[in-house]
Amino acid sequence: MKFFFLQRNKHGRIIMITWLLLLSLSTTSTQDGQENSVLRCGPQNVTLDYDSFLLKWEDDPSCSVIRDGLVYELQLLTADKPVHNGEVVVTPAQIGSTHSWKWTSHLPSQCARHSVRLRSQYNNQSSPWMQKMLPDQGEILVLPRNQIFKVGSTATFCCTVPDGESIKTMFLLNYKGANVNATKISEHVHSLTVHLDQESENWSDVICEISKGNISGASFHASYPPDDSDLQCETRDLESIDCFWNVGRAANEHPAMERIYQLQGSPCINGHSGKCSQKVEVDTVERNWTLTATNRLGKLELCDRANLTKRVHMVAPEKVAASTVNPRNISLKWSWTVQKYSNFNLTCQVDVSDGDSNTKVFQTENFGVGLTAAVIKDLIPHWDYDVRVRCGTAQHFWKWGDWSKSVKIRTKGDVPDALDVWMKVKEDQTVISWKVPLANQSHGEIFDYKVSWAKTKEKNQSNQTNVSRSNHSLTLTLDPSEEYMVTVTARNINGSSSPSTIIIPRLNLDKSEVKTSWISGSNGSFFLSWPVSPNASCGYIVDWCPVFGNCTFEWMKVPPNRTHTTIFSKNFEDGRRYLLSIYACTERAPVLLQRREGYVRETKIEGELFKLKNKQEDSAVEVSWEPIPLEKQTASIHGYILYYQDKSGDVFNVSTDDPEATSLTAKNLNISTYNFTVTALTAVGLCGNTSIIVTLNPLADQLIMLTLISLGAVFLILSVSIIICYRHWACIKHKVYPPIPKPVLTDQWLTSPDEHTSHRLHFDQSHYSEVLDVPKLYDKFRPPQPVVSQDYKTFTFSQTRKGYYNKPLKKLQPCLTLPTTGLTSQPGLPTSPINGVFPNPSYNPSYSLVMHGEDREFKSGPEVHERIPFIRSFSGYQPQSPDKTFTTAELEENPESPISCVSTYILLPQKTSN
């Protein structure tokens, strides 16, 4: 047992109390035969900040009696082994306050189980150890917490749980990086290593889960240190400095990463906007101007070395106004809010813009010390302008200052500009035309125009007329044989314009010998070029108007040094043909140089363009059309194609390259129906298709010719036949009527009739369908002279036994009638039914078979011949079969006959009077 003895003093009572208190500070215990004194004064309310390892504690109330201070001994244990010792000396004045101890170690402490313990020591007495575990019982500890890391670094997080608990899983939340590695160190400790390859959107989390829903975690943020750049400083008022820089990526996007800016050591209020201003003493010394940017990941310093007097960025001029306004120039004045500018040599830009369109017209530059005025020239009279001014230092120019506010100024009016005049002569009519003065040419409202004209040789006798402002042309009737000079002026409130004069030549320009060549437009315009003309002292004039319709001409003037131009006109129409004329502008009348004709853009000609006609010539068809009027030619016609298609669908064509052609002929056509289509060949394809259908007629002349030829041939054959027959008539006669020997009438002939049986003569008439009357035969026929005597006793007539036929009755019925009269029987002859009239109803009574003998004529009737074959022919006789055809009868030839000849009678029916 130890005793503390204190100094004795006069105040024995106080000493006594103190002694008692000190006695109460310690207790004595005996342990294993040893006596240990335990100090009651120790730590209480111990807290440990896990993030910083800051240990805080307070003194036990019993410590208040200690007057000479005490010491706290601390120990850090890793895995229950002391790894670090420390002590905190508490002075008497500090007793009763909160004490702290922060452990800083180079060792990676997070992933080891840590504990810290402390006790107090006083006069070789110690209080008991008070231990703080990491984590405390029931806690899940994830470390480090609330940390900010640089993008690109690697962070390791540890999850530690107390004994008796085990970690289920450890994972990352709210971070898009995928480079994560979780390691199980023990049941109570897990680690998670993340390579931070991108910036966090907000606070990301590492989660440690023990069981479902029982989690803890640590938040972190990955970002960048300041990366501002390009600091540039200047002055505007020569009393302060303005610095600008690029703020870099993602500045201040996250509250935890807010950057703090300082210029020359003074804070910049809106530094995150990349601009900072401060009041400074501006002198001519070149200095370093420094900006610092700081965030939780680092500090950046940017420098700009400059003499601010050479970095003057001027403010805008104030009170800009026109001091003098004229038609074509104005004087401007302005003032400065910064008085120090008056010492600088300045250069100022005056920006002149069109007051209506706001398009920039021009800029002028003026120089001077403390410049506050400028003159603007070359303005348009009676015109609105917007004017503004900006300036910079002429010496050590840094940059242009701010533009002043725009000021609207209108120039004063003036007389109109000279008019642009041109003419068009057609016979004795001359159209004088001038272009409407534009607003920038009229310089005020135009009242009217004055046109005066006179023969060039009689200038004194001038005529003149006024034309209202709404008209811009005048038609004059002039003598084509005279040269005239026409002058046109415009008037406004300020006076008359300069006169514009044009000379009308004697001869009509349009009748000159200039040939017209073709021109093709492109992109809605014509590009023209022509050779240089020595006459063109004042340039060239190109005019144009449509080829057909009213010629409302337009023109443009080309300076003398140019021999080409492109013509645009809002009046150009696609598919319309234009005539363009190029004139040389001379001191006298204009001279026509060239003419062109063409389309700005050709368009397809509409269908049914042609009025077609057709004309058949033999096997050809000529399709013709009327010439196509120019107004219908919306494209230039280079030729025509005639397509024709027959019924079989085959298509043929003929074409011509002659644009003046008005017909095409399709040849070698069949007698058929054809569809003819005429189409015009143009640069934009085949146009104006027009069709007609033509049916070819048979060739009538040929038919007539064929008929005539056939008839001629028949006639020839007949003629030849007749001639032959005539030549061989003797033979024929001989054959038909062989010479009959004169009968010798003897008694025997009469007595032996059996021996002189008559031969029946059969002849075939089947070849003749008609009975022809042969006049010649009639004339020439000389039947053998029958010798008929009174002695003729026996007459035998027998009908043909085999095949003796008449002609068909029906054919001959109208004309063949056997006469019932006229036949007289020979007296003395026995009466026989056949020896008289052979009634035949089909036989025309007017016709009678008349046979003429050599010396007498006899009526048809049977001839009685003795011992001679008897030939008898009866047309129309139908003894047995009236319905049957009158066919041939066999001709039984007399074997004794010298000529074997078959002859026929051909009878042509003849009309009779009855």
Add this chain to the structure above:
Amino acid sequence: MAGRSTRSINGSDGSRTAPARAAALADLLHYECSTLLELFRKKENFTEDVADRRMVSVPPPSSQLDTRDKLWRIHSALLQCQKLLEKAVAKEEEELGGGKKGEYENKRKLVKERLPLLILSTGELLKAAEGTTSLTPSVEGLELNVPTNLFDLKLWVYRVYKEVNYWSKTATNTLKDLPSVIVKERARTTRARNRRSTRR
């Protein structure tokens, strides 16, 4: 959820009672708070089962509680919720704010503005139930120790939202179950007052 987006407390029924109006307001708040919870859960990738711990301290529910006690209970809980929510929003802005204002922030603002309206309604009902001497619940004992660890702060905010969600739902049910006694009493009082006026 989507089907509830057309909720409105502006009923066309003019005869709606004060408890019914308060119940409709509570229902609307509950709907908004559910949405807020969902948005927060999505934002922080939390599951539903984390941070399930009551923060509001009120007497336990009982079938023996009368109307006044029931009203007092939800009124007290809602007052505590309001304190928690205000703190949560402030701390979240301060510690976790990302700068961007989106749907979540708008919904949080809406819940924060709508909760006092419900508190006002329940307070009115409580006054009506207790007469002129209304005993306002105290929030002094409410634990407002906001974690310093950011992740713990997130969990804490989540718990606050859950608490607001729970008590808005409880308020809805309680107010719907309330008989219209208060209204009837008021009606009776009004009729009596009218009779008195007529006698004069």
